[in-house]
Amino acid sequence: MMPAVFTFCSLLLTAKIGFSAADAVTGLKLVEAGVPKEQLALLAVPMVPLQILLPLIISKYTAGPRPLDVFYKAFPFRLLIGLGYAVLVWWTPSLKQEGGFPLYYYTIVLFSYTLHQVTLSTLSHLCCLYYYTIVLFSYALHQVTLSTLSHLCCLYYYTIVLFSYTLHQVTLSTLSHLCCLYYYTIVLFSYTLHQVTLSTLSHLCCLYYYTIVLFSYTLHQVTLSTLSHLCCLYYYTIVLFSYTLHQVTLSTLSHLCCLYYYTIVLFSYTLHQVTLSTLSHLCCLYYYTIVLFSYTLHQVTLSTLSHLCCLYYYTIVLFSYTLHQVTLSTLSHLCCLYYYTIVLFSYTLHQVTLSTLSHLCCLYYYTIVLFSYTLHQVTLSTLSHLCCLYYYTIVLFSYTLHQVTLSTLSHLCCLYYYTIVLFSYTLHQVTLSTLSHLCCLYYYTIVLFSYTLHQVTLSTLSHLCCLYYYTIVLFSYTLHQVTLSTLSHLCCLYYYTIVLFSYTLHQVTLSTLSHLCCLYYYTIVLFSYTLHQVTLSTLSHLCCLYYYTIVLFSYTLHQVILSTLSHLCCLYYYTIVLFSYTLHQVTLSTLSHLCCLYYYTIVLFSYTLHQVTLSTLSHLCCLYYYTIVLFSYALHQVALYSMYVACMAFHAKVSDPVIGGTYMTLLNTVTNLGGNWPSTLALWMVDPLTSKECQGAVGQSCGSSEEAGLCVKEGGVCVTSLDGYYVESVVCVLIGLTWWVWLGKRMRRLQDQSPAAWRCRIGQ
Secondary structure (H helix, E strand, O other), X not given: OOHHHHHHHHHHHHHOHHHHHHHHHHHHHHHHXXXXXXXXXHOOOOOHHHHHHHHHHHHHHHOOOOOHHHHHHHHHHHHHHHHXXXXXXXXXXXXXXXXXXXXXXXXXXXXXXXXXXXXXXXXXXXXOOOEOOEEEEOEOOXXXXXXXXXXXXXXXXXXXXXXXXXXXXXXXXXXXXXXXXXXXOEEEEEEOXXXXXXXXXXXXXXXXXXXXXXXXXXXXXXXXXXXXXOOOOOOOOEEEEEEOOEOOOOOOHHHOOOOOOOOEEEEEEXXXXXXXXXXXXXXXOOOOOEEEEEEOOXXXXXXXXXXXXXXXXXXXXXXXXXXXXXXXXXXXXXXXXXXXXXXXEOOOOEOOOOHHHOOOOOOOOOOEEEEOOOOEOOOOHHHOOOOOOOOOOEEEEOOOOEOOOOHHHHHOOOOOOOOEEEEEEXXXXXXXXXXXXXXXXXXXXEEEEEEOOEOOOOOOHHHOOOOOOOOEEEEEEOOXXXXXXXXXXXXXXXXXXXXXXXXXXXXXXXXXXXXXXXXXXXXXXXXXXXOEOOEOOOHHHOOOOOEOOEEEEEEOOEOXXXXXXHHOOOOOEOOEEEOOOOOOOOOXXXXXXXXXXXXXXXXXXXXXXXXXXXXXHHHOOOOHHHHHHHHEEHHHHHHHHHHHHHHHHHHHHHOOOOOOHHHHHHHHHHHHHHHHHHHHHHHHHHHHHOEEEEEOOOXXXXXXXXXXXXXXXXOXXXXXXXXXXXXXXHHHHHHHHHXXXXXXXXXXXXXXXXXXHHOOOOOO
16 A cells, blocks of 8 residues: 555654754754843744745746755755754853854854754645644736636644735646645635636635635636535635626525624625626625625616615625616615624716715624725715724725815714724825814724825825724825825834735835834734836834734835845834735746745745845844854755755655645645654753763762752762763764665655556455
8 A cells, every 4th residue: 555655654754853953943942052042033024035935946946857856965965064053052151252253153054054044844735824824826827727726725823825926827736635724724816817617716715714715706707606605615605706707607506604603705796797686685794794796797787786785793794886787776675784893895887876975884783884986077075974883983084086075074083992003095186184183093093095086185084094003004096296294104013013005006105104013013014116217215114013922014116225134124023024926027927835934924025126226135134143143044044945946846746646735745744844853852862962071079970860969969060071962963963864875766766656656456
């Protein structure tokens, strides 16, 4: 029964013995030698670009038929780096000065860490995330077969999988079990699928607990007949779909969102020539349901939508209508939400009467109202009290107002508690002079503005987002000829702040944005800049994030000066930085498994910086000792990633599709065991291998705790004569070299086995 598998598993269980001392004990020994823990933690910051680029680079060499060759070649280099670590630990005490360690020491540590990072890697199963992992892929699939995606999101633990495909002419047949995530999963897919069959997507999102599924479909000529049960989510499920469906039949969508508990369904329809007669019960959500719909319906009958959102508890309904020639007379009671209701409407209403909408959102508790108006020739005089939300209210407005008076909107969003305000303005010839206090949010406020302002004065927006606690500010600016001189304090966020800005600024001065994101705790900053001819000289302290910070930047900067970005990402603990790459002239075919995330951390930086100055980054590591430490660690990572990527690529190559994810789980579990048990043994053996002698007391020794006590009583002191760490380092390297010479070639020969040797032979 699969002899090649048993042989391979045996090799995996013994392959990492040679690395156990370097991986498990080195950090502890550096701390024991007096290196500050916080300095060692900060060394991880310069490693972020390396950790991102390594999988991309290494995957080019592991994509062939013999991925384990990379594993074999990186093996001895990683062993030598382990010896280098031992020398570094031995050298550290002699370098300690009164004020700390010299600069060159940190340089050596940095170099060693870099080498280590290069050898640490994974590829095909780079997304088998251990805990709380977020995987973000950016795909834009053209001419791709997704027939095996039916079970794409059986998510295992607390996993967030964000896929954004930009792949051209790519086969994803092996991605069927890519994200077998079990609990608390967020799946965000952004599909731009052309000529794709989605017949197997019926069970795409049978997520068990706390699942968030975010799909953004731009499907052309697609059959969705099997999507009727797409989102039978059991608990706390969020399903966000953004459909731009042309010539599609949605007759089976009547029960699309029979969500049981805490379900969020976000649909953004841009449906042309579609029949929605079966949508009357679309959102009979039982508990805590969030339904977000964004309709751009042309020539559609919505007569059955009167009871669309009779939501019982904690319901969020977000609708974005772009309705032409539609009767909305039955929508007066659209959002009689009982508790904790979020209603998001995005109207692009032409020739529509909104006189009955004055009381549209008299929400009782925890209500979120999101409106996106694209109103032409409409009177909004009755909207002054539209969003007097009492508690925990989120108001998201997206205005595309032409020739509209907003004089009564000054108090639009005086939200008291836990308010989220999301505005997306596409205002033409509009006066916003009364918007100065638009978002004086007191507690836990999320403000998301998306401005597409033309010829607008924002002089009173200086205090737009003085958010006190737990504030999330998400702005998406598309500002043309706008003065933002008073935005200097735009986001003085105190606690737990998430700031997401998406700027598409043309000819804008942002000189006062120096303190844009002084985030104190648990801050998430998501910026998507598409800045043309913008000066960001004051952004030096943009992301001084202290704890658990998530920074998601997507830069496409042309002619931008970022000279003060030296402290861009001073992330202290468990920082997740996700950057969305907008790379020019880059092949993304090897990005399928870009995100090898170990614990809670994703750092994805992708700068497409044109004419950018980062001259102040030279002071990132002011002490040369830490530079040495970080460099050493980087070298170690190079070897480690190379081996890990090669191993995971081989796992994907030989996995039997009959049992799919179970096969991969077996190989990955054995791989993890092969790395864990030697590290545990190495930690346990440090003390037994350490030799101590008693100085100051004749005839005494320190072989045991009792003998050490007698030595102290006699006036002596126990001094380490030979540290067990050095013994382990030499022994482990010798064992590793023996394994490499004796068993390494055998592992390479496994690649020559026929595919049948790796297949399950049931019943034999």
